Amino acid sequence: MTVPAHWVQPAVHPAYARLLCMHLRKRGVELSRLLSGTGLTWPQLLDASRSLSFAQMRRLILSALELSGSPLLGMEIGASVPVSAHGPVGYAAMASKDVGQALDVIVRYSVLRASMLDMRLLTGGPVACLQIRERFDLGDVRIPILEGTSVLLVQVLEALVGDALGELEYRVPYPAAPWHAAYASRFSGTIVFDAACMEIRFPGALLAAPCLTADPLAYAAALRDCEQALAQRGPGGDLAQQVRARLAAREGDYPGCDGMADELHMSARTLIRKLKQCGTSYQALLDEVRKERAQWFLRHTGLPVETIAERLGYLDTSNFGRTFRRWFGVSPKEFRAGAQAQARGGPPHD
Incomplete structure (x- = not known):
C-alpha cells in the first residue's frame, strides 16, 4: 500500500493514543477490538520514544469513532487530557x-x-x-x-x-x-x-x-x-523514527534499504551511516516492525500462519517460522496457543 509521504512521518506522541484507548475502555470497548486492523499494538503505544505517524493515528481514531458511535469523541478526549500528557x-x-x-x-x-x-x-x-x-x-x-x-x-x-x-x-x-x-x-x-x-x-x-x-x-x-x-528533530535527528514509521504504515511490500533510501531522498550508504549514528540499522528496524506486527496478528486474528507470513513480506513460510522462533523461542503456532490460553485465564502453553 502506498500512502502520501507526509502520512508516514512521525506525527503524534503515543501518550494521546494511550489516552484514547483508555477512554474507549471506560466505555466498554475491548482494547483488542479497538486496535484490530490498525496495525498498532499496546506495547508499541507504551514506548514513549516512538511517535506515531498520522496514518497510524488516523486508523486508531476511525476505529474509535466507529466503536464508540460518538461524533463528540474528539471533544471528549480533549477534555480528559491531563497536563502531564503534554510532557x-x-x-x-x-x-x-x-x-x-x-x-x-x-x-x-x-x-x-x-x-x-x-x-x-x-x-x-x-x-x-x-x-x-x-x-x-x-x-x-x-x-x-x-x-x-x-x-x-x-x-x-x-x-x-x-x-x-x-x-x-x-x-x-x-x-x-x-x-x-x-x-x-x-x-x-x-x-x-x-x-x-x-x-x-x-x-x-x-x-x-x-x-x-x-x-x-x-x-x-x-x-x-x-x-x-x-x-x-533536526536533520537526521529522528531518522530512525521516520524509517520505522514508514515501515509500520506498510503491509508486506517492505522496500529494501535502497528503496527506503530513495523514499528519503538520500543514498543507501548515507542511510546506513545515519542509522548507525542513531544506534540501529535498517534491518533492525524492519525486524522490529515485523516482530510487533507478527505478535499482533497471532494474538488478535485467526489468520493462518501462511497468510501472516505473506503480510509480513515473507515469500517462504518456513523462513518466517525460523525468524519467529529466533525472536520468541517458540513457533508461531505455539505462540498463538499460549496467547489464547492466557486470554482464557489459563497457564501459557509450554
Whole structure:
C-alpha cells in the first residue's frame, strides 16, 4: 500500500493514543477490538520514544469513532487530557510567569507532541488570536482532531488562570455539524463556522494574566528539555523514527534499504551511516516492525500462519517460522496457543 509521504512521518506522541484507548475502555470497548486492523499494538503505544505517524493515528481514531458511535469523541478526549500528557511542553506552559509566555511555549513546542498541526499566536491589539492550522489535509479525521485540540487548549488556559475564560470567539474551518449544538457545553462563547482555519480569539489583556502555577526554576528546566527535544528533530535527528514509521504504515511490500533510501531522498550508504549514528540499522528496524506486527496478528486474528507470513513480506513460510522462533523461542503456532490460553485465564502453553 502506498500512502502520501507526509502520512508516514512521525506525527503524534503515543501518550494521546494511550489516552484514547483508555477512554474507549471506560466505555466498554475491548482494547483488542479497538486496535484490530490498525496495525498498532499496546506495547508499541507504551514506548514513549516512538511517535506515531498520522496514518497510524488516523486508523486508531476511525476505529474509535466507529466503536464508540460518538461524533463528540474528539471533544471528549480533549477534555480528559491531563497536563502531564503534554510532557515537558505542558510542564513549561504551566510553570510560565503569565498566559502570554505559556502560549509562546505551546506555539513553539507543540510540534513535539503533534507535528501535523501548526500553531500561531497573533497579538498586538485588543483581541489576541491563537490559530491552529493543518500542515496538510487531515481528511476524515479532521473534525475530531481540531475539536479535541481546541477543547484541550481552552482547558490548559483555564488551568493557568484558575477560572473559566468567559465568552470567547471560536472560528472553525468546516460547516456546522449535526452535533454542533453540543458545542455550547464545551465552548463558552461565539462559534463561527466555515472560517479559513481554526482560531480561538480572546481579550488581549488575558496575555498578561499571571499563571497560578508559575515557577521560574521549573520553567527553566522544562524549557531546556523542550529545546533538547526540538534539537533532536533536526536533520537526521529522528531518522530512525521516520524509517520505522514508514515501515509500520506498510503491509508486506517492505522496500529494501535502497528503496527506503530513495523514499528519503538520500543514498543507501548515507542511510546506513545515519542509522548507525542513531544506534540501529535498517534491518533492525524492519525486524522490529515485523516482530510487533507478527505478535499482533497471532494474538488478535485467526489468520493462518501462511497468510501472516505473506503480510509480513515473507515469500517462504518456513523462513518466517525460523525468524519467529529466533525472536520468541517458540513457533508461531505455539505462540498463538499460549496467547489464547492466557486470554482464557489459563497457564501459557509450554
